[in-house]
Every structure is written in structure tokens, then in C-alpha cells.
Amino acid sequence: MAERVILEEKSYKTVYREGNSIIKEFTPSHPKSNVFNEAYIHTCVEESGVPVPKIQKVMPADGGWALSMEYIHGKTLQQIMDEDPENLDRHLEKLVDIQLEVSAHRIPKLRNTRYKMEEIINGMHEIDASTKYELLQRIHGMKRHTRLCHGDFVPSNVIIREDGSYCILDWAHATSGNAGADAAITYMRFSLEDPVKAEKYLRIYCRRADMAIQYVQSWMPIVAAVELSRHVEEERELLEKWISVAEYQ
Ligand SMILES: Nc1ncnc2c1ncn2[C@@H]1O[C@H](COP(=O)(O)OP(=O)(O)OP(=O)(O)O)[C@@H](O)[C@H]1O
Ligand SMILES: [Mg+2]
Numbered sequence: 001m002a003e004r005v006i007l008e009e010k011s012y013k014t015v016y017r018e019g020n021s022i023i024k025e026f027t028p029s030h031p032k033s034n035v036f037n038e039a040y041i042h043t044c045v046e047e048s049g050v051p052v053p054k055i056q057k058v059m060p061a062d063g064g065w066a067l068s069m070e071y072i073h074g075k076t077l078q079q080i081m082d083e084d085p086e087n088l089d090r091h092l093e094k095l096v097d098i099q100l101e102v103s104a105h106r107i108p109k110l111r112n113t114r115y116k117m118e119e120i121i122n123g124m125h126e127i128d129a130s131t132k133y134e135l136l137q138r139i140h141g142m143k144r145h146t147r148l149c150h151g152d153f154v155p156s157n158v159i160i161r162e163d164g165s166y167c168i169l170d171w172a173h174a175t176s177g178n179a180g181a182d183a184a185i186t187y188m189r190f191s192l193e194d195p196v197k198a199e200k201y202l203r204i205y206c207r208r209a210d211m212a213i214q215y216v217q218s219w220m221p222i223v224a225a226v227e228l229s230r231h232v233e234e235e236r237e238l239l240e241k242w243i244s245v246a247e248y249q
Helices: 032-048 077-083 085-103 113-122 129-141 179-193 195-209 213-218 220-228 233-248
Strands: 004-010 013-018 021-026 055-061 064-070 147-149 158-160 166-168 175-177
Touching: 021 032, 021 055, 032 055, 032 064, 077 085, 077 158, 085 147, 085 158, 085 166, 085 179, 085 195, 113 129, 113 175, 113 179, 113 220, 129 220, 129 233, 147 179, 179 195, 179 213, 179 220, 179 233, 195 213, 213 220, 220 233
Parallel strands: none
Antiparallel strands: 004 013, 013 021, 021 064, 055 064, 147 175, 158 166
16 A cells, blocks of 8 residues: 655644545544535536546545545645745746636636625624624625636645646635635735735736736735634734724725
8 A cells, every 4th residue: 555645734634645646634523514515616626627636535534534636746836936936926927827717717506705705704703793794795895706716726725747737726615706806815825924925926916817906905804804714813913904994994
């Protein structure tokens, strides 16, 4: 049997490589429906022609459930950026090009981004009723689109093969909706890690997408509230600052 190499360990899952497969093994307390839902979304995207690792199996593992998918040879864009910081702009442009190719796809059977965000925000106890009202109004004011949104489009979720082709990971949060919201999520992720990189990303994205920077920014209170619902303590202060923008407009 092939050796098992652990790539990522989180409280609710372990990601490891075994030969030509990547196994995402979830803890027994992780809902079975979440695992099957991730497999469902991922296979919808796989069938749409977006380059993703092929799902091989959904299987019971150690009292919980696991997904097995094809192992993709290459480097993540995160690794490439870390190894070659001098060419950050070029790598960000690559990230944006790939993101625009994703949002050119439509998979209407995926959950609608706005409904998902509304449901999360409605159920939150971390924000007061007035802020919630403002955020929900803001969502209603957004145009209705049906673009494929990844939901966590960050450099560590993009693998570049040696021949330059790419493959995108982690489809658990994908929805059908506004590309601007997906760009806002990427911008937020960069901002939490490195504000300079975040501003660069936003400028490149908006130029290439021909989208107003203000439009992406108008999604920030919403995507920050959704992120706040995940309760990552280190992120709280910055997220609350973004959410508070909604209260004054
Ligand atoms: N199919 C794959 N082929 C090659 N490497 C992979 C594959 N799936 C995952 N990896 C590697 O493992 C790392 C972690 O995997 P993954 O993105 O699925 O988990 P995660 O980032 O912890 O999930 P999430 O972003 O949902 O919190 C990736 O950044 C990548 O380096
Ligand atoms: Mg990932």
C-alpha cells in the first residue's frame, strides 16, 4: 500500500496523499451531509468542464466520512508566490486570469450565493438586529447574477502543473451568483494576511474584469459578516470593522 503523507490537519479534517490520490478525511462529528454536499458540488463543477481533481470515492473512514480525489502534480500558486515574491504582480495576474475563467462558467443548479449569504446572516447571533437589517438590505440591492463562484478562491487552492495548466481545489463553498462577491472574498482573505497584497489583487482584478473597485468593496460588509460566522478569533476585529461600514450608509 502507498505511503500516507499528511498535507493539512485541521480540527475537523485531515488531508493526506496516498499514491495518486488525495484523501480528505473528516472527523466523525463532521456532518455526513456536509461531506456528501462537498462531493456533490465538486462533481457538478467537474462535469461543467472547469479543471478540478476528479472525485474518485466518498467512503466511510474511521467512524467518519472521507473524500478521495485525483492527486494533481504541480505547485500551488501560494507556493509559487512564496518562492518567487519578486514576481508577485505576475502571479496575481495569473490568479485573476484563472478566477475570471471560473466566473465565465454557469452552473445554475448550485445554490444561489445571495440565498446562502442571507441564510447565514439571518442566523447569526454575533451581530445586532439593525446591522443584520442593513446587511440584508445590501444583499437585496445587489444585481442577480448566475456566475460560478468558488467561495474561497485563494492561491493555495490553485495548482499549476509543470506545463502551465491549472487545477482548482476546495469546492465546498461554491455557489451560483455575483463574480464581484467572489472577488470580495479573495480580497478579504488577502487583507487578513497582507493588506498590500490585497490592494494589488483588487486593482488587478478590477482592471482585468472591468469592474469598479467600489462595487467589489460594496460586498465587503456582507462577506465579512459571513466570515465572522466562522468564529476565527484572530479575524474578529478586522471583520467587525468592515461590517460596521454597512451601518453608516
Ligand atoms: N487534489 C490535490 N492534488 C494535489 N494537492 C492537493 C490536492 N488537494 C489538496 N492538495 C494540497 O493540500 C492542501 C490542502 O488541501 P485543501 O485545500 O483541500 O484543504 P484546506 O485548504 O485545508 O481546505 P479549506 O480551504 O476548505 O479550509 C492544498 O493547498 C494543496 O497543497
Ligand atoms: Mg485549500
